[in-house]
Amino acid sequence: MFTLLTLLITSSMTVMAGAALAPDLPQIQIFFADVPRSAFWVKLMLTIPGLFTAIAAPFAGTIADCWGRKPLLLVSTFCYGVGGASGLVLSSIGGLLVGRALLGLSVGGIMTASTALIADYYHGPRRNQVMGIQASFMSFGGVVFLVLSGALADLGWRLPFLIYLTAFVAFGMAIAFITEPPRSQAAPDSPDSPEPSPMPQELLATLGGIYGLTFLSMATFYLVPVQLPFYLAELTQGQASNAATGIAIAALNLTSAVVATGYRRIRERLSFTAISGLGFGAMAVGYGVIAIAPTYTIVLLGLVIAGMTLGLNVPNLNVWLNAVAPATVRGRAVGGLTTCLFLGQFMSPILSQPVTDIVGTAATYAWFGGGLALLGAGLLGVPWLQHRILKS
Numbered sequence: 001m002f003t004l005l006t007l008l009i010t011s012s013m014t015v016m017a018g019a020a021l022a023p024d025l026p027q028i029q030i031f032f033a034d035v036p037r038s039a040f041w042v043k044l045m046l047t048i049p050g051l052f053t054a055i056a057a058p059f060a061g062t063i064a065d066c067w068g069r070k071p072l073l074l075v076s077t078f079c080y081g082v083g084g085a086s087g088l089v090l091s092s093i094g095g096l097l098v099g100r101a102l103l104g105l106s107v108g109g110i111m112t113a114s115t116a117l118i119a120d121y122y123h124g125p126r127r128n129q130v131m132g133i134q135a136s137f138m139s140f141g142g143v144v145f146l147v148l149s150g151a152l153a154d155l156g157w158r159l160p161f162l163i164y165l166t167a168f169v170a171f172g173m174a175i176a177f178i179t180e181p182p183r184s185q186a187a188p189d190s191p192d193s194p195e196p197s198p199m200p201q202e203l204l205a206t207l208g209g210i211y212g213l214t215f216l217s218m219a220t221f222y223l224v225p226v227q228l229p230f231y232l233a234e235l236t237q238g239q240a241s242n243a244a245t246g247i248a249i250a251a252l253n254l255t256s257a258v259v260a261t262g263y264r265r266i267r268e269r270l271s272f273t274a275i276s277g278l279g280f281g282a283m284a285v286g287y288g289v290i291a292i293a294p295t296y297t298i299v300l301l302g303l304v305i306a307g308m309t310l311g312l313n314v315p316n317l318n319v320w321l322n323a324v325a326p327a328t329v330r331g332r333a334v335g336g337l338t339t340c341l342f343l344g345q346f347m348s349p350i351l352s353q354p355v356t357d358i359v360g361t362a363a364t365y366a367w368f369g370g371g372l373a374l375l376g377a378g379l380l381g382v383p384w385l386q387h388r389i390l391k392s
Helices: 002-019 022-031 038-067 070-086 092-123 126-152 159-177 202-219 223-235 241-261 261-267 272-292 296-306 308-324 328-358 361-391
Strands: none
Touching: 002 070, 002 092, 002 126, 002 159, 022 038, 022 126, 022 159, 022 223, 022 241, 038 070, 038 223, 038 328, 070 092, 070 159, 070 361, 092 126, 092 308, 092 328, 126 159, 126 202, 126 241, 126 261, 126 296, 202 328, 202 361, 223 241, 223 261, 223 296, 223 328, 223 361, 241 261, 241 296, 241 308, 241 361, 261 272, 261 308, 272 296, 272 308, 272 361, 308 328, 328 361
């Protein structure tokens, strides 16, 4: 029980890396108002951990396969606490970005180690269930962190950085409750000859599809924490508090958590491709509602609908990958997934900001929603097409 709880807590830290600061962005921007292009740099603070997570994850996967999951988890969790809490003392954008970069490197190790350990410890339907619980716990954690961050941000822009100190609690739990899986199950390569097993060629095409969907899922999902605080400020003419922004983003995570708890039952009825199609379709509808929302309440409705996406896609893509990747290459396969997950986060403002500068925030949600609708329809059509081919 405590082993699973530890893995769930460390998994939730990966969501906290970016989301915990989302309600605090307007406050941070006010503090750095005199810095040239401060709006861009402040938004980058939210997503730069994603870039460094994407860089670290492939190396983390190799380390996990060759030298073990637990050592990687311990080092990464400790560094996470140091990098995340650095905002309590640093007073320059450059320094804060460096701390966020360290945070991102640490997330690469935590996400890879935690997911690989779950895949090592659990098998079959139980693995599907635990992956769903993991996604749900991550989303529930996001709810708590976002609401707490919004409340703390109203008291001072530095205070939300206190949340990252919880990493040291997770570090102690990992020491006490995590055991390294037997090498024969997790990574049969000898520690004395740390050469990883080759990746099967027939696996690469499937992994490429999973990785592409992962990137798109996060690049579009992060329109919410990156753009929504500023959109709500426009919509309410500055009347929305940081706490209200935190609650709004938390609503999306709450839906995700509820949907993720039922993933095992959904998977029993639908294919991996169909589940991802439903996920992207829900995001398309949610973004459409946000784009035309006249009030804060309607924005909340759109976020609740869009939140289904993460509850479906996160466990689905994880289970899909672990179903096709053998244990000897699982660490690297999960590392690649982590890279695409957080590269999508990092690229989100880079892809969306030029659109926002031209058409505005509301139209940005509309344009991305239209693209997601096409993607969701295409994915839902794949099982039908396969069925027709088999019948003919």
